[in-house]
Amino acid sequence: MDKKLTELVDKALSRRVFLAGSGAAAATLIAGCSSSPVVTVPTTTPTPTPSYDPVDYLNFALNLEYLEAEFYLRAATGAGLSAADTGNATTTVTVPSTTLVPGLTATQQAYLYEISQNELDHVRFLRSALGSSAVSRPNIDLLNSFNSLAAAANIGSSFNPFESYENFLIGAFIFEDVGVTAYLGAASVLMALSGGSAYLGAAAEIMAVEAYHAAEIRTLLIADSVATASKTATMVTPNNTYVNMANSISKLRYDLGGGNETTLTPLPPYALPFVPTAYTPASSIVAADTTNSIAFARTADEVLHIVYGVPEGPGVVGGGFFPNGMSGNISTTLR
Amino acid sequence: MANLETKLIDEVIVSGRRKMLALGGAALASLAFGGVRVVQAASYTDSDILNFALNLEYLEAQFYTLATAGTTIDKLKTPIGIGAGTSATGGGTVKTKPGGPAACLVNWTVPAIQAYATEIAQEERNHVTFLRGALGSAAVAMPNLDLYTSFNTLASAAGIGASFDPFSGDDQFLIGAYIFEDVGVTAYTGAAGLITTPANLAAAAGILAVEAYHAGLVRTSIFGLDPTGSVGLQGGTQKISATRMALDGSATVDDIGVGFQTTSTEPASTTLEASTIVDAQTGSPNYSKTYSRTTTQVLQIVTGNPTAPAAGTKYQGVFFPNGLNGLFS
Secondary structure, three states, rough: OOHHHHHHHHHHHHHHOOOOOOOOHHHEEEEEHHHHOOOOOOOOOOOOOOOHHHHHHHHHHHHHHHHHHHHHHHHHHHOOOHHHHHHOOOOOOOOOOOOOOOOOOOHHHHHHHHHHHHHHHHHHHHHHHHHOOOOOOOOOOHHHHOOOHHHHHOOOOOOOOOOOHHHHHHHHHHHHHHHHHHHHHHHHHHHHHHHHHHHHHHHHHHHHHHHHHHHHHHHHHHHHHHHHOOOOEEEEEOOOOHHHHHHHHHHHHHHHHHOOOOOOOOOOOEOOOHHHHHOOOOOOOEEEEOOOOOOOOHHHHHHHHHHOOOOOOOEEEEEEOOOOOOOOOOOOOOO | HHHHHHHHHHHHHHHHHHHHOOOOOHHOOOHHOOOOOOOOOOOHHHHHHHHHHHHHHHHHHHHHHHHHHOOOOOHHHOOOOOOOOOOOOOOOOOOOOOOOHHOOOOOOHHHHHHHHHHHHHHHHHHHHHHHHHHHHHHHOOOOOOOOOHHHHHHHOOOOOOOOOOOOOOOOHHHHHHHHHHHHHHHHHHHHHHHOOHHHHHHHHHHHHHHHHHEEEHHHHHHHHHHOOOOOOOOHHHHHHHHHHHHHHHHOOOOOOOOOOOEEEOOOOOOOOEOHHHHHOOOOOOOOOOOOOOHHHHHHHHOOOOOOOOOOOOOOOOOOOOOOOEEEOO
């Protein structure tokens, strides 16, 4: 019975597909991007055969939390991690001249405070859990990285996520679903490693928080499309500018990180007075496969490709958000 | 039974600690095991855990399908089986409000919320279908469910009124959804530690993430409709969270409603008014991790029983008037 169960689960998981029915479009994207790297690849090195242990995966997660914490803290408060929270790193974080997001309502500000505190906590938890094995913060780029990503995603030649509430949502969107897939991918790997099971509980609890965040950002993008809709006495037409931008990012992540994306379904225009029976399209707040509604998992290597902003290929040691690569043993792309 | 169970858990903890200490972290041992609690059954398989999850997915799928389609999952144009194993029929019944399933169709006034509800309904149905397919002949039937008096009972217990109809409007629907979603997250997080094969863990963790997406979606929508707490939705969620915490018997906080919290982010001397979209306390000692619940704690919440039933009998009541099906019941 258990063998059968395992086989069925394997089979089901292998059926995960991105954007059912848009395979052709996706294929075009891949073909288009394979010839044009997102950012300049700094250097390449021969690819060793890696053998990672649980500490390597926790440090990998810590790098991602450093990135998220620096982004959200700077957006919410204008200042990044304190020296103690970086392991007294001598590295730098490259950012625009101002990062405090202007013009936020109290409600929007409350979201930023919460998420930034959550990510700061995750840095502190992982650093504490790793003890002397914790890597210090690597160099992080929150300026050129976004510009390059924007160009690659065809949403403009430059992009500043600290410029406005909506730009912040797009910046957050870039990170959150990736965090979920990274933790999810690490979970089953951890379980198979000696000593790895001990970390599963905490990893699952952090992953869940990332999923709350991801849903929050995706929901806020849809809510914003309604808040900024063009309205007449008889018709509401949501403004999908930022929803479409997020979807361009999603398609880029798909291309860079081994597929596994769910784009946001824009809310269609609706007539007033609203008649619910004539209007039943489902949203797609959750990023998951459409058959089983199981969230996507990514390998560490796929995540590296996304945060470095480089398409498939081995030996890439950094780029994008981590101009000199992640700290720790998981840092060079393998495939 | 308790002795064997205790022994098994002790072994897991001891071997786990030993490995972690070898990796160099006494702090890690206490941190990582903060959420581990004793499980209920002495001997169980992955199938038992997935069947426990299936009971919860039946409940969620029926709730959302009633709200969005006005029917039960076994009566849809493409019906979903509710019987034991692979059989379509033979499962329990769903108690609905007077007027039957059709009366449960919410008269949506906010298009986005209708779209969200429609999405969640489909995803919960997919979870039922997936788990039934994965379990095959071992799948348990849907137990009897109560989606009528259950809400009234909970509302009374939570102090949000003598009766509560989650199908009576957008706001009420969100509160109804709120009752389920965070519990699903904590149930899967707790169950993840019991699963023994990586493939099953990948599936369970993948469903866990989706439940967390749902919870985030529901909580964000509630906050959006009641951003200052003046509408009463925030207060409702806080009372429900307090009720869940009272039912599961946790000695420490393991559930917080939608509202505000004071944080000190950075610089540390400044206090800031943050939201509580995520169901997790910030700062030490929880460090913004969601909570885990044991199968027993989840049973206590979904059946409304803070204490264990007589030996050999099931937890019964509220959403599961005759208990859950399967080992964890």
